[in-house]
Amino acid sequence: MPRVALASAGDAEDIRTALDRLGVTIAADGDARIVDVRHVASPPPPGDTPLIVIAGADDGAALDRLIVAGASQHLAAPFDDISLARALRMAGVPVALPDTPTSTIADALATGHQGYLLRVALSHFDVVNAAFGREAGDALLSAAQQRIADLVPGKALVERLPGPEFAVLIEHTPDDCARNIIEALEHPYLTDGRPLRIGCLVGIAATQVGDTALALIRRAGLALAWARSGEEQVRWLPESDPLALALVDGTLEHDLPRAIKAGEIEVLFQPQVSVADGVMTGVEALARWRHPKHGEIGASLLFSTAARRGLTAALSRHVQKLALGEVSRWPAALGHLRVAINVSAREFGLAGFVTDLIAMIEQSGVAAERITIELTESELATDLTTASRMLAELRARACRVAIDDFGTGYSSLAYLKALPVDYLKIDKALAQDIAGSSRDRVVVRGVIELARSLGIAVIAEGVETGEQLALLAAEGCQYYQGFLYAPPLNSEALIALVG
Template identity: 50%
Template sequence: MVEKAGWPVIAARRPHGLERRFLASGAAVALIDAREALVEGLAAARALADAVQANGAAMLVLLTRRDASVIAATFEAGATHYLAGPVSEGELLQALRFATRHAERLAGGEQGFRRRAALVAEEAKLWRWSPSLPHRVALSAALAGAIGHPTEPETVARGALLPALGRGGLRAALQAIERVLARGGVASFAHNAPDGRRVAHHLMAEGGAIIGHVEPVDQGFGVENAPRDPLTGLEDMRGARRWLEGRLGHRADLDPPLVLILIGLSRFDMVNAAFGRAVGDTIIRAVGRRIERLAVPGHGRRRLVARLAGAEFAVGLPGPTSLEEAELLATELVGAIARPFVAGDHVVTLAARVGIAPARAGARDAGDLLRQASLALADAREGETARVRVFTHGEESRRAEDRRLELDLRLALDEDRIEILWQPQVSIATGRIVGVEALARWRHPLLGELGAEALFAAAERSDYLVELSTHVQEKALATAAGWTGPLGRLHVAINVAAADIAEPNFADALLARITTAGLARERMTVEVTESELMTDLGAAAALLARLRASGVRVAIDDFGTGYSSLAYLKALPLDEIKIDRRLAQDIAGSARDRIVVRSVIDMARSLGLAVVAEGVETEEQLTLLAQEGCTFFQGFLCAPPLDVPALARLIERQQTRG
């Protein structure tokens, strides 16, 4: 399924060397199939967790439905995403897209992700064979260099690979190629190279040709047993972990017992693309020497200097040390890396970002420290200006809670645990409830009731935003369509997210949902948050015009929170605006605050728009809003968000009072 959708696939059927193989692959996503093999799957997740985190990647774990109770354990093992089966092709591919987008964010956005992918491609050991040239094989520069073959000409005779493959390897290669050509999909084969190394080839079809990805698979290859990174001579990931574990266990009484610094080179793929792999390797070695010269003098082997993967390095400062010392060194490292490098005839300038994580007193887990430093590095890459970020331990619990929410949200959607509450909207002129806004609530089993803001933030982080928004809309429409009596006369407002607007044919899809629910369009109001319209005002205007032409009312929610309010009033087809709660509550503040609110209301009324004030909590606020000409209000002065029985009782009491 995955290969057919266009992802290059490397299969790892055995746990041996899993972390090294993942790092060497440069993959953005680790997919673990734990269905019917939960113990083995969680063990694989734990083995990969540090590599996934340190490399800014994602981990998707497949579970069975009956394994839903271990989602928390899956998260603790290192998963960033999960999918409970049975799994359809569409669900799997969508989950992989979500996981890829997660890795993209950690890489600093789409451009950063593409740069990292280009760097991985430069380092990949690949060969390409086409039936149109059956006696020739194209080699990547990295593979050609690994087997000692010149990279020119672009292709080599098939027989020239015999010394590297051996006759058994060549025969296995031809058989695997025949399988892919006959049946499609992917195939793998392994063989012993002439020097005794065990090598695997992963094959897939692409554009009528066969692509082979070459990787070492056992300890005999050398990298597994190498105590240091073969390119720079520094410690590698395994050496870094051994150093961290040794220092954490040796001086656990210090606070902090050590500080870990992660250094990531920015846009290093552009160096390989512009100057070639040989120049890139030369510069990586030079970066390693600069880091070592700054970090080690006067401290010798007490300090750690390692190359973790690709263009990332680590420096470990053993205790007694201080966070201030680490920040000073990090700033010096950024400055040192910013000085030009000379490689042959080329002068290259680089930039770096740094993440710092101090270990807690008594800490024992090197994996936790690596993950914390990686989170700080990811923040530094996302930031506009700060090149050095420090991880704080309060942030860890917040991030852990965020990730737990993202995982739990998937299950909550599957099991229909998202509730709809209704906040009354009141006519200021008559004091009667004339409408309601549908608001999502999630009663989390551990965190209690979560409102729409926390719920939709979790959905956005986990890429379930459209699914959650659709779920809430459909549930609200179905509920309101079944109302009779006074409830059946209420206008119903539902919220539309920015991700909804970006969906193709969203207006038609929403209108179809309204029709399916059986709710009159004249009773419907669609609310769009102001900030969510800023990306493409023209497309938003066309979508809202389509809804409005069908009979649905259109409102801007949280009006006054952004910078484009006037442009929206001018460009968009609207029926009402909803004044943001902070703006509405400010009316009881200074004279200046009241003038601002008055101006907003005057503008809206001049354009023939109704005005709804949100968050009204006091009689004073309501009186002042009424004096300025506000039309409707909602807020705790009338009622908090209510379930349907409470809403019905409130309206009944209002009618009884006359």
């Protein structure tokens, strides 16, 4: 019988009671074992034992460690028996769903179902939570799931995944189904009496003989990560693609330590420009992997690979050193540019992070006054008190701080007020929505107005057209970056651009 390890938060007895109700045995040689999520110092058991994390709102740091260690699923505490049963079934434990006749993806695969799984992720969904509250966000998720269920074929299965994601199992025509889902989900939702539009991305994976639900959803998740790193809303994970195979079989993550030592990780610099006068004021340092077999691999796929190998912090520090080293060699013509370097959640959580980062900046010879530290929303939302203290220390040492990819993470109004932040970076998808209908501009306008009221400058990412720039300017956005001005450039191209 399949085994599963459960990492719990709070009273493990509640989980044991729920497992008893589901008929799952707790024993040395049984189906499940429970560990305390707050005191996990080592990876999960060896072999193929799946790990389910049951964590509350205050257990973010431990949850992150376990995800890196290999956790496959997350249940938010408190949870009900049905949610626990579904998580166990996804992990391969044959548990009956209590009081529900609904078939699941795990059931279908167990009976030999062949077809395709679509993993659907809503874009900048958490802005809804920030603007209208979690109750409105939950209602929107329910509405989105119903829209998907209404349009897919009768034999298709639709399941909620953790976060604003859904899994859709169908028998054929996945491309047509994906397009229909995108169109359906992009229709306006009525939220707090106001129409609101959100987008989505879709990752597609074909079933394989002997698939488990977990394996299939993971492969579709890789396709989804690929979609996030590119320009396409729908992305396949074709089994014949060499890079796809390297993602699935772990070859890519195996290559990463060698790539770091071999100098295959490079840094490019994307200009940041003043909206008012079109003058370049800074750059963001972005990582690229020049893989000898697979060619250029972007930052999103690079760092998701590092996370699976447990190398996120090491890679982040390596990229920072590369960027600072290049900046230290720039000519005087580039001496006025600010340089934004990204910091990962893993690195931000390390003891002595601020001291080590400041020491690295000082050793590079680059003035701290030129450095902006960029962190994503999820890296700041777990412990506001600690995050605020650390960011204040960075600013006291003359660095500036930016929240990156705003609109894709937790988007809490509380932390925007609580944290010492200089810049708010609007996510690419959110910035590009401004060129849609007047309704699309409501959220973007609200974010810019919020930042302005708090004395925070706004940088829009991914600006590609003059129309987008004009609309952002009209709303009061101060800076932008994107292909409209220039793509990410190496140092030589950046020097040539400045002239």
